[in-house]
Amino acid sequence: MKSTVQSTTNAEPSPIKNKVGSLFIPVTNIEKSREWYCRLLGLPADCEIMNGHLCPLPMDGTSIILDTMPMWGGKEPGGAPAIKTPAFTLLTSDLQGAFEFVKENDIALATGIEHDHWFVIKDPDGNLLMVAKE
Template identity: 30%
Template sequence: MKSPVQNKVNTIFIHVTDLKESVKWYCQLLGQDYDITTVERPVYNLLVNQEVGITLDAGPSGKKRINTSEHPLFNFHTDNIDQAYTYLEQLHYDIASEIVRFDDFAFFTVRDLDQNVIMICTG
């Protein structure tokens, strides 16, 4: 039988405890405008310019318990790693690692408000 599961990622869920604060954090990270009055539980879909969606998920009610990994599960792309690093420093984001450079790419990690580790990377 051919698998009915497609070889394609549809949506990445980022589990958060405070939806409004997380919307603000991620929208600033990505340089997106947002209207905080339109943010309602349980989820907020970030604007993306590709097929894979990103959903901030706070759950239906109350505080959500989150078990984070010390390793990133995905990355956001940048063409300029140094500018990205400086931008996040200026936002006073929790930068988890310094820039690591290789011949053909570079990356660093940042923690969101719930300690989810996000990689920022070239290449």
Template identity: 30%
Template sequence: MNSPIANRVDTIFVHVTNLERAVEWYGRLLGAAVTGEVRSPIYTFDMGEGRPGLTLDDHGFDDGYELRPLNHPLFNLSASDIQAAYDHVTELGAEIVSEIQHFPDLSEFTFKDLDGNIIAICTCFS
């Protein structure tokens, strides 16, 4: 079946209330350097070749926009050591939503970013 839509994800949008603060926090979370100018409405972190970007969006041009975080994870980030990732997230002051859970094929936990967006961290086992 043909489709005009490509079978890939180019970026993941995370909606935030303060772009500069969010860029600084996500930079620390990801251990990523902030490159270029941080200017409303968006900033995108490069997540590696062949991977979707992570775009922070403060809706600077959307009058009346109101952020309403979901009550479930937006996406997951990968970690090779789930305990080290958990410790890093708690050091950043993030609110833990679910403690580390272990399953046969992965371990994971969830937390809230500065704006209440829930994110999962997963360690997958081969």
């Protein structure tokens, strides 16, 4: 039987870039989430809320957009489903300092520091976010 899987060494060019543009995080209350994420990331809490449901955060590198996701379950009673598996990492050069910061700011921890490299927190909507050594 002949395989239909193509080798990645002879991949054909694709019009899709191997570059991540933005990460969307589903939230239920855009104002409350903006305040929480800005406090977590040390950003001014005056980021613009666009179209009543989007809040792009000013990030270095790949951007994060908070979104009530009206097209993807945000209009349902519970809102869009939360991210239950960390899908990306927020970086730190001081893992222990970051861990203490989240504890001091009453940010919910999902794990302790694991393998001296990372830990996971929960945002107000239950989204799991990994904080990892840079």
